Amino acid sequence: xxxxxxxxxxxxxxxxxxxxxxxxxxxxxxxxxxxxxxxxxxxxxxxxxxxxxxxxxxxxxxxxxxxxxxxxxxxxxxxxxxxxxxxxxxxxxxxxxxxxxxxxxxxxxxxxxxxxxxxxxxxxxxxxxxxxxxxxxxxxxxxxxxxxxxxxxxxxxxxxxxxxxxxxxxxxxxxxxxxxxxxxxxxxxxxxxxxxxxxxxxxxxxxxxxxxxxxxxxxxxxxxxxxxxxxxxxxxxxxxxxxxxxxxxxxxxxxxxxxxxxxxxxxxxxxxxxxxxxxxxxxxxxxxxxxxx
Amino acid sequence: xxxxxxxxxxxxxxxxxxxxxxxxxxxxxxxxxxxxxxxxxxxxxxxxxxxxxxxxxxxxxxxxxxxxxxxxxxxxxxxxxxxxxxxxxxxxxxxxxxxxxxxxxxxxxxxxxxxxxxxxxxxxxxxxxxxxxxxxxxxxxxxxxxxxxxxxxxxxxxxxxxxxxxxxxxxxxxxxxxxxxxxxxxxxxxxxxxxxxxxxxxxxxxxxxxxxxxxxxxxxxxxxxxxxxxxxxxxxxxxxxxxxxxxxxxxxxxxxxxx
Amino acid sequence: xxxxxxxxxxxxxxxxxxxxxxxxxxxxxxxxxxxxxxxxxxxxxxxxxxxxxxxxxxxxxxxxxxxxxxxxxxxxxxxxxxxxxxxxxxxxxxxxxxxxxxxxxxxxxxxxxxxxxxxxxxxxxxxxxxxxxxxxxxxxxxxxxxxxxxxxxxxxxxxxxxxxxxxxxxxxxxxxxxxxxxxxxxxxxxxxxxxxxxxxxxxxxxxxxxxxxxxxxxxxxxxxxxxxxxxxxxxxxxxxxxxxxxxxxxxxxxxxxxxxxxxxxxxxxxxxxxxxxxxxxxxxxxxxxxxxxxxxxxxxxxxxxxxxxxxxxxxxxxxxxxxxxxxxxxxxxxxxxxxxxxxxxxxxxxxxxxxxxx
Numbered sequence: 001x002x003x004x005x006x007x008x009x010x011x012x013x014x015x016x017x018x019x020x021x022x023x024x025x026x027x028x029x030x031x032x033x034x035x036x037x038x039x040x041x042x043x044x045x046x047x048x049x050x051x052x053x054x055x056x057x058x059x060x061x062x063x064x065x066x067x068x069x070x071x072x073x074x075x076x077x078x079x080x081x082x083x084x085x086x087x088x089x090x091x092x093x094x095x096x097x098x099x100x101x102x103x104x105x106x107x108x109x110x111x112x113x114x115x116x117x118x119x120x121x122x123x124x125x126x127x128x129x130x131x132x133x134x135x136x137x138x139x140x141x142x143x144x145x146x147x148x149x150x151x152x153x154x155x156x157x158x159x160x161x162x163x164x165x166x167x168x169x170x171x172x173x174x175x176x177x178x179x180x181x182x183x184x185x186x187x188x189x190x191x192x193x194x195x196x197x198x199x200x201x202x203x204x205x206x207x208x209x210x211x212x213x214x215x216x217x218x219x220x221x222x223x224x225x226x227x228x229x230x231x232x233x234x235x236x237x238x239x240x241x242x243x244x245x246x247x248x249x250x251x252x253x254x255x256x257x258x259x260x261x262x263x264x265x266x267x268x269x270x271x272x273x274x275x276x277x278x279x280x281x282x283x284x285x286x287x288x289x290x291x292x293x
Numbered sequence: 294x295x296x297x298x299x300x301x302x303x304x305x306x307x308x309x310x311x312x313x314x315x316x317x318x319x320x321x322x323x324x325x326x327x328x329x330x331x332x333x334x335x336x337x338x339x340x341x342x343x344x345x346x347x348x349x350x351x352x353x354x355x356x357x358x359x360x361x362x363x364x365x366x367x368x369x370x371x372x373x374x375x376x377x378x379x380x381x382x383x384x385x386x387x388x389x390x391x392x393x394x395x396x397x398x399x400x401x402x403x404x405x406x407x408x409x410x411x412x413x414x415x416x417x418x419x420x421x422x423x424x425x426x427x428x429x430x431x432x433x434x435x436x437x438x439x440x441x442x443x444x445x446x447x448x449x450x451x452x453x454x455x456x457x458x459x460x461x462x463x464x465x466x467x468x469x470x471x472x473x474x475x476x477x478x479x480x481x482x483x484x485x486x487x488x489x490x491x492x493x494x495x496x497x498x499x500x501x502x503x504x505x506x507x508x509x510x511x512x513x514x515x516x517x518x519x520x521x522x523x524x525x526x527x528x529x530x531x532x533x534x535x536x537x538x539x540x541x542x543x544x545x546x547x548x549x550x551x552x
Numbered sequence: 553x554x555x556x557x558x559x560x561x562x563x564x565x566x567x568x569x570x571x572x573x574x575x576x577x578x579x580x581x582x583x584x585x586x587x588x589x590x591x592x593x594x595x596x597x598x599x600x601x602x603x604x605x606x607x608x609x610x611x612x613x614x615x616x617x618x619x620x621x622x623x624x625x626x627x628x629x630x631x632x633x634x635x636x637x638x639x640x641x642x643x644x645x646x647x648x649x650x651x652x653x654x655x656x657x658x659x660x661x662x663x664x665x666x667x668x669x670x671x672x673x674x675x676x677x678x679x680x681x682x683x684x685x686x687x688x689x690x691x692x693x694x695x696x697x698x699x700x701x702x703x704x705x706x707x708x709x710x711x712x713x714x715x716x717x718x719x720x721x722x723x724x725x726x727x728x729x730x731x732x733x734x735x736x737x738x739x740x741x742x743x744x745x746x747x748x749x750x751x752x753x754x755x756x757x758x759x760x761x762x763x764x765x766x767x768x769x770x771x772x773x774x775x776x777x778x779x780x781x782x783x784x785x786x787x788x789x790x791x792x793x794x795x796x797x798x799x800x801x802x803x804x805x806x807x808x809x810x811x812x813x814x815x816x817x818x819x820x821x822x823x824x825x826x827x828x829x830x831x832x833x834x835x836x837x838x839x840x841x842x843x844x845x846x847x848x849x850x851x852x853x854x855x856x857x858x859x860x861x862x863x864x865x866x867x868x869x870x871x872x873x874x875x876x877x878x879x880x881x882x883x884x885x886x887x888x889x890x891x892x893x894x895x896x897x898x899x900x901x902x903x904x905x906x907x908x909x910x
Contacts, residue, residue, distance in 0.1 A: 038675050089869055095674045096622050100814050101868045103807060107861025111854040119853065218854075225686070225803075228679045267690045270683040277680045278668040344762055370764030382759035386819075387751055395752050399764030401745040405773075408744035409737050415744055416565065423561045462763065 009140075010254040016144035016213065018250025019151035023206035024227035025234060025242035026155075027199040032236055034175035034195045037087065037098045041106035042203055043224025048109055049075040049204025050216035051117050058124040067124075072204045079200025083193040106221060114218050121215035129212045143212035150209045154202065155239055162239075171195055226253075229273035235283025245283070248272075295358065297322040297498050298466055302352030303342055304522075312338045314522035315352070320466070325492055325499045327509045329533070330519035331542055336502040337379055338522075340468050343500075344369050344376050356466065370399040375464035377455045379471045379502075385444045389435060389454055392443060393426040396461030400425075429457045433487070449480050456487070460495070467491065469501040473508050485511045506534065518542070567739050584728055588721050597720035602832045603727035604788050607734050609812040609824035611781035614738055616810070617819040618747065619774040620754030622678040625665075625685025626809045629779040631692055631801030633658045633786025635699055638707045638796060647710035647717065651730075654787040655780045662779020666772040685806050692798035705796040717791065727788050734781050738821055741777070750774055804857070811860065815867050817876030826875040834859065 027042045039045075053071035056062045062070070086105070090098055131142040162168035174181040174191045181188050207216065214220075229249045234241025249269050257265035276283070296319035305313045313335045320326045328336045341347045343354060345366040354362045356372060364372070375396075384392050401422070403415045430436055433453050438446060443454065452475065459467060472488070473481040485508050491497050492512075503509050509516060509530055516533040518525040526536040533539055556570060568574045588596050608630060615621050637654040641647065669680050692699050699705055710717045710726075717726055741747045749770045752760035761767060790796055808831055816827020835856055842855070871878060 032675075038678075086865070086869070093868070093872060096616070096678075096818075097814075097868050097872060099622070099624075099675070099678055100810065100864055103810075104861040104864030104868070107857045108865065111852075111858025111861070114854045115852055225682065228682070232676070232679065263690075263694050267687050270686045270690075273683045274680060274687070277672060277676055277683075281672060281676060346758065346761070365766075366761045367764055367766040370762060376762055378759060382756045382762075384752055384755035384759070386755055387748075391748060391751070395748045395760075395763050395765075398745055398749060398752075403745065405746070408746050409740055411740040411744065415740075419565055419744070420561055423564070458763070 006258075010258055011251055012140055012144055012148075014251030014254035015247050016147040016250070017253065018230070018247035019147050019243070020206050020210050020223065020246070021227045021230040021249055022243035022246025023151055023154070023202055023209075024224055025231035025246055026158075026239060027203050027206075028227065028231045029234070029236055029238070029242050030195055030199045030202070032231075034171065035087075035091075035192055036095065037090075038095075038102065039196075039199070040099060040102040040224070041109060041221070042199070043221030043227065044106045044109040044113075045075065045079065045200050045221075046203040046207040046210075046223070047113060047216065047218065047220040048078070048207075049200070050207030050211055050220065051113055051122075053204070053208045053211070054117070054122050054124050054216055058122070064124075064126055068208050071208060072201050075204035076197040076201035079203075080193045080197035082200070083196035087196070088189060088193075110218050110221065117218075119218055121217040123211055123215045126212045141213075147209045147213065150205065151243065154205055155243060158198075158202075158239060167191075167194070226269040229269045229276070232273055232276050232281075233283055237283070241283060296320055297357055298343075298500070299355040300339070300343070300352070301355070303339070303349040303354060304351050305338060305342060305347055305349055311522045313342065313349075316519070316522070316524055317352075318517050318524070318527065320498060320500055321514075322498055323492065323496060324514040325488060325501060325512050327501045327503055327513040327516045327530070328519060329503060329506075329509060329516060329539075330525070334519040335522040336519055337470055339519075340376060340470055340500075340502065343468060344374065370462050370464075373463075373465035374468065375459035375462040375466070376468035377459050377470055377472065379474065381448075381451050381455050383443045383451060383455055383458070386442065388440050388442055389438050389446070390426060390430075390440060392454060392458050393429060393461045394422055396429075396458040397422040397425060399462050425463075426461055429460045432460070432490075433457050448475050449477075452476060452480075452484075460491070460497075464497055467497050467499045469499060469503075471502055471504065473503065473505045481505060481508055484508065488512045510534070565743060567736075567743075581732070588724055593720045596724045598832065598836065600720060600723040600727050601792055602828050603724070603731045604785050604792055605809075605812060605832055606825045606828035607727070607731050607785035607788070608782050608809055609816065609828045610731075610734050610738055610821055611778045611785065612809050612813050613816075613818075613821060613824040614741070614750070614781075615774055615778035616813050617823070618742065618754065619750040619771070621771065621774060622674065622810075623681040623775075623778070624678050624803070624806050624810060625681035625683075625688070626778075626782055627801040627803070627805035628685040628688035629658050629662060629782035630786040630789060630805070630809075631688065631798075632661055632779075633783030634790040634796055634801075635692065635705070635786075636783070637787035638705055638790045639698060641708045641710060647712055650710075651784065651787050655784040658783025658786065659776040659780030662782075663772045663776040665779075666775025667768070670768050670771055682803065682806075685801075685803060689798070689802055692801060699796070699798055701798065704798075707790045707794050707796060710791055723788065723792050726791075730784055730788060734784070735821055735825075742821075746770070746773070808860075811864060815863060815874050817874030817879075818872075820876050822879075823874055823876040826879070830875060834863070 024042050024046060027045070028039060031037055031039050049071055052074055053068055056071055057064060057067035082105075086101075087098075090101055126143070126146075128142040128146040132139050133142050133145055162172060170181070170186045171191055171194070173184065174186055174188045175195075178188055181191075207220070210216075210220075226249060227246065230246035231242055233245030233248055234243070249272055252272060253265060253268045256268040298320040300319070301317050302315045303313060303317075304311065304315050316335075316339060318326075328339065330336055338347065342349050345361070345364055349362060352362070353360060356374060359372070361369070361372065384395065387395070401418060403418050407415045430439060433456065435450070435453060435457060438450055438454075443451060446454070452472065456469070456472065469488070472484050476484060488499060488501070489512055492499060501509075501513070513530050515528065516530050517527045518533050518536065518539040520542040525538045525542060526533045528536075558564065563569075568577065587599070608626065612623065612626055615623055633654040636657050637650045640650040640653060645653070665681070665684050669677055672680055693701060695701070696703070716722065749760065749765045752763065752765055753767060753770055753774075757767060793800070812824060812827035812831050814827070815830055816825065817823030838856055838859060867874060873880070
């Protein structure tokens with residue numbers, strides 16, 4: 001029973017970490033599906049969202065839920081501005097240029113955060129810190145549970161948004177065929193900026209959910225690299241795919257840390273990523289597309 | 294007389310669609326063989342099957358007595374089959390000359406170290422390839438565009454460069470995919486004369502996918518009509534264009550064929 | 553304005569377009585050779601570092617600029633070359649053997665990573681190489697028996713025919729020699745079938761195959777050449793830093809390499825060298841002006857990476873041709889004066905081309 005409990009603990013921790021990876025991956029995927037750009041700075045936007053929440057809640061004393069909501073909106077607005085001002089200008093350039101651009105932006109974000117908030121780790125009080133919940137004899141940290149529950153709720157909201165609302169459907173259209181979307185009167189450029197906004201908002205949620213588990217600091221964005229593994233497993237194509245990919249990576253990481261000798265845990269996500277890219281690059285879910293000549 | 298090229302019951306499906314459905318035909322050495330049919334009939338797909346970009350799910354492809362059904366695509370040029378692409382697949386960031394020189398690649402056999410140090414053997418090979426490319430440039434009249442980047446050239450010229458690059462491989466069988474698409478009347482006539490020159494002076498066998506019926510009538514020896522991946526008719530240009538099945542596929546009624 | 557009058561195909565094959573080019577390049581080499589007699593040890597040391605990064609830049613340019621394959625993990629190859637060279641030297645193998653050995657071993661590693669990534673393009677290749685770089689970095693840290701782990705590895709002094717290469721001058725000349733060799737080899741490749749095959753793969757894989765280019769072979773070859781050259785740079789790098797720490801070969805170094813290629817100007821060997829100059833001199837420049845910057849910016853940590861990022865962003869937005877592109881525009885302005893067209897050098901409006909369907 002001890003082992004089973006321990007295993008379950010690992011799985012829950014892994015699932016929680018995996019949800020964070022999944023949320024960041026979700027941000028990648030949303031932007032990639034629409035504009036074929038990859039935002040290598042996604043992790044750093046998560047970091048910025050976390051810091052903004054910290055300022056609002058710990059510094060200005062706003063209540064948790066209000067602070068969190070405002071932080072999400074502010075980060076979303078930042079994402080919108082990012083696309084409108086900078087990313088829109090590089091539309092025709094090869095994908096490599098966009099990769100470099102977002103990498104460069106990541107550097108700038110990290111430096112900016114360091115200047116504004118310093119290089120120490122910070123945290124703020126959440127309703128979930130240091131509390132535990134008892135599930136039929138199993139003690140789980142409420143912070144981990146909050147991550148899982150929060151992620152599920154967010155994904156539910158996003159799913160409803162994309163499939164039921166006009167804007168959501170317009171986004172799907174614009175991401176599948178830009179020209180046709182233009183013909184249908186969809187303001188494609190504004191929609192793309194909105195997608196960036198949603199992506200940034202999702203990143204902020206990830207940062208806020210993560211803060212009780214691991215503090216917020218300038219280098220938090222490096223989780224983004226692990227999120228790539230999640231996105232690739234999910235096939236870079238869908239919401240459930242990214243989430244499932246994230247959970248898989250998270251759980252495998254935790255298990256590796258427990259069962260394998262020391263030092264292997266940190267390479268786990270990279271090995272999983274490389275393996276997936278070599279063996280099944282289309283991920284577990286995506287379609288394969290080829291050029292018709 | 295054994296045919297230069299023979300396709301025997303080749304097929305391929307994309308999902309539920311049979312893009313090519315048990316198509317068989319042969320092409321004799323030295324002839325110009327045209328494939329016609331409405332859009333989506335599977336004509337370019339057949340070319341993709343012949344140049345082995347796709348795998349045929351059944352049947353055989355035989356070129357000059359050799360079974361090429363499972364040959365990898367990069368060996369096809371070396372065997373003597375060259376092709377052009379419907380939507381022009383030139384190397385846009387290279388000059389015209391470089392594009393033609395890439396066409397000479399299948400005839401290059403200098404070793405890696407020789408190229409690394411640019412030994413005399415590589416130098417001689419390069420000069421030889423340059424002469425061959427210049428022959429094609431002279432044949433097609435492309436001298437003044439020699440050093441232009443493809444990205445800066447007009448569409449009509451690019452079509453000709455595509456043809457030139459295929460000719461640089463010194464093919465025995467040339468697959469032309471819609472050579473006249475995007476060209477005006479004069480350019481199309483010019484293309485027709487070039488195809489005749491290729492057939493007569495260079496002795497190259499040509500398989501051509503075409504929509505322009507006047508071009509088809511002008512140059513073809515035999516024609517095959519396709520629809521929905523299946524062969525409708527095969528014969529001379531006149532025969533096929535007046536064949537009731539073909540007419541129905543294109544227009545749905547009676548029509549006079551072009552002379 | 554010079555007008556090139558060509559009468560022989562050999563002129564097109566040659567590495568310089570006319571006598572003037574040959575003169576200037578020759579002068580440059582002569583100046584490089586006598587520089588140690590004129591400048592102090594510090595500057596010569598720095599230039600040695602520039603040459604080493606230029607070698608890595610040329611290597612990466614071949615892969616990215618000419619074959620179109622992105623690599624965000626090239627620091628791994630630098631590290632492999634550095635460690636192989638140092639470990640063999642510590643065993644007593646002479647430097648003239650360890651240097652090419654490091655290059656060859658790294659080339660094999662390059663082919664090994666090139667092969668499984670054959671069908672990946674653009675984004676996925678970038679991510680795969682990023683992961684590869686990370687894994688190799690961790691191997692450097694964990695494999696203490698060979699690399700010394702976090703204790704570091706003291707690099708033994710290299711000797712060529714009894715002459716020690718230690719010291720700024722030794723590194724300077726060794727790196728200069730290897731750089732000239734690598735540039736010459738790259739230029740040779742680019743005017744041969746291999747170079748054309750690489751460009752073909754970059755621009756259209758489908759028609760490259762139809763022209764008889766074996767994609768798998770040439771992509772693996774491109775990776776091998778690029779990795780091998782970076783390995784040579786790595787061997788020299790080991791002697792430049794004299795003490796190998798495993799965390800020196802991290803993602804940030806890989807990003808520096810990619811910055812070299814990008815800021816220098818994608819698609820030309822000159823670009824790699826300009827880029828290396830820029831990337832190596834920027835930190836020096838920052839160090840000099842640090843105290844004079846307003847608002848105390850100079851005293852803030854993290855200034856260097858943020859300036860890197862800023863430069864990257866500005867270059868991509870406003871000058872995607874990089875330094876070499878700027879150089880060409882300037883040259884054109886001078887040579888065409890006063891007939892410069894208003895539209896010369898203006899970027900064409902381009903539309904998004906889907907890379908999902910290359």
